[in-house]
Amino acid sequence: MDADFVRVIEDVIDTLIKTQVIRLTDLPEAAQRKLNQRKGMRxxxxxxLDLIGRDDGIL
Structure with a gap:
């Protein structure tokens, strides 16, 4: 499966959870673990990246 498509599916699931259409616990345990792992990695x-890309203008 395409990595970009996987990210789209994750975003759709996040939106459904935030709008209370579904709960994370409505998903199978394996899906819950995978979503939490990927969210943690991101x-x-x-x-x-914030530490690397931070530019405070201080030299």
Whole structure:
């Protein structure tokens, strides 16, 4: 499956959860674990990129 398509599906699931159409616990446990793992990885990666890409204008 295409990585971009997987991300779209994750975003759709996140939107459904945020709008309370579904709950994370409505999904199978394996899907819950996978979504939480991927969300954690993105969060850590985003935090690492913030440290690298930060430009405060201080030399």
């Amino acid at each position: 969060s850590r990666l985003h935090g690492a």
